[in-house]
Amino acid sequence: MTDRQLLSDELLERIRSRAPEYDRENRFFTEDLAELAEAGYLRALVPESFGGQGLTLREVAREQQRLAAAAPATALGVNMHLVWTGVAKAVHDRGLDFLDFVLEEAAAGEVFGFGISEAGNDLVLFGSRTEAAPEPDGGYRFTGTKVFTSLSPAWTRLGLFGLDTTSEDAPKLVHAFLRREDGGFRILDDWDTLGMRATQSSTTVLEGAKAAPDRVFRRLDPGPNPDPLIFGIFANFEVLLASVYTGIASRALELAVAAVHRRTSMKNDGAPLASDPDLRWRIADAALAYDALPPQIDAIARDVDELADHGSQWFRKLVGVKIRATETARDVVDKAIRVSGGSSYSNSAELSRLYRDVLAGMFHPSDDESAHGTVATALLGPIP
Template sequence: MPTQILDDDLLLTIRGRAAILDRDNGFFDDDLADLRAAGYLGAMVPREMGGAGLGLRELAHEQARLAGAAPATALAVNMHHVWVGVARYLHDRGDSSMDWLLEEAAAGEVFAFGYSEAGNDLVLLGSRTQARPDGEGGYTFHGRKIFTSNSPGWTRLGVMGLDSTTDPENPVIVHAFVTRDGGGFEILDDWDTIGMRASQSRTTVLDGAHAPADRVMRTIAPGPSLDPYVMGIFTSFEMLLASVYAGIADRALELAVETVRKRTSMKTGKPYSQDPDIRWRVASAALAQDGIWPQIDQVAGDIDAGVDRGAAYFRATAGLKVRATETARYVVDEAIRVSGGSTYFNRSELGRLYRDVLAGIFHPSDDESAHSTVAQSLLGPLE
């Protein structure tokens, strides 16, 4: 069994807050405080550095359990764990350049992901944000980032931007970290979505946010890269996203089973769990979901073990993310179909999961990007 940090009582407490946060469009301050107190922010930090020492595979299971209680909390905390996952990925491969992040995560600092930009389908391969050198090895960042989860709570923000001034003929993408108390940014109060509301993934306007030289992690030429930093971001991001949506699907299936056992047919006088059509739908959802966890365990286990798949990890993790999110949408839909019209009310947990699970289609890699990645792995690049 994977190591567990989150006990059942804590998850019940967090589940009890989820509907209220969704209704009020609030941030999960209390959840975050409880997760910090439980040592969850340092889940992937090695034990000798003050953390719990979980690997990516173990954390994927914990994130799924958290998502089953409160999807938006899990999604936002995911972005913190991605950065810890990157630092751990490098640390395990002999690169100590991000050990500072592991130490800060263990101490309770909250990390967020300031990479997404409207209309930027290059994702990690390009940026519309300007990275302006400060003359001392650091940079200031100027641009607009969307979907910045943990907006009210982060203390450290990972950002990237394009430096096209140092060497105009050879621009580089700059990956760095800025601090909340360093200023140079504005967080807009623009998060009013149909689902994942407690994540408060607001727009962040960078206007001079400064990263000193020791917080500039990489300068990399635009385009595809096998730099371990990029590999760490991509694999951690995709794997942990897959786990969150797998957790939503697990919970939806659990609720469906509970519901059909309680509902009784006026036609037959029997519970709906005895209806062949209902049973087929529940089984169909379970069959789809049963294929996801073995994939998560295999790929995450390989990453933990340092198995070198090279560029093949892009295909493996992008495909897994798409399969997990699409499967989760299917499972939630089937759960709603067997559970009846009560799920159409906002008070229904399944109704909330139906709205939350939709967010999966927007995270990178999206369906188109994943297909492009797989096609390139099989057929080579477009000419």
């Protein structure tokens, strides 16, 4: 079956043209988001039965690579909405309906943000510094601070979690969604970063923010957990994140090829630098590394779509594809800059922006240390 695409080449070029201004002005990608919504992209992973586009994770991963090649920060920002719809699809495909309301609301135009990260929380999904206080009606009030909250200016629903230490069955990690109109939080104007500036992933301060009972969708024990929610978050987050950085690598390689064809050598009577054996080797080396990424993402995304059972090896596969993509992308961008000359050092150069954007990959879960721990445990078992 031919892959379905929602992003036209014309749309991607308009998005590409706005990326420098968003970066320069440290401004949210408002116009991009509006066009992506109009194209149906925010409904990409929502099944047709819910009013969505019905694309597979594999198809959306490919689209995210194309979008990231045009505008990395826009792709990373919209990634967070796509992750939540992907999680809801993944659990629905596995016969569970506790996130069907996410699919219904995404089809109706709601925008989902990702409020998981917390400063100093290296447990990530397995623990929380945020307080989740139970209410008599079954709802919860959340108090704490979430960092890297992408889509801060635009989300209408914020997925988050916190620790309940007071209920009879405590401790429990409580997963819920906030509605923006219900308030109880502040979004700080503190996003002034080296790269990925248009995401506007500002800090969110929760001040007793209320999640209604019908918005509380999971209560889990702290620590590693095989729950379908945890699998769904890991699978969609890591695959789609890997896709963004693979898209950056693709664009960097394209720019490197163009640069060596454009540049000439005075030593060789004006011959294009594309004839220089050292530069040819460096570009080939970058291409050899990049070429391994799309097939890996394809294969893992297809396994998620087709409900493959990798058992305890799933997390090894998921963190592996993220680490390989983010680390390889950094290497490819570095090589692209090396062959492109001093002009790429200018802030106005696209490669300069890609260099700053690609560095963000090292900060996303799972980081290098955590990923190696996951793989070691999968192969060797836990440390006694």
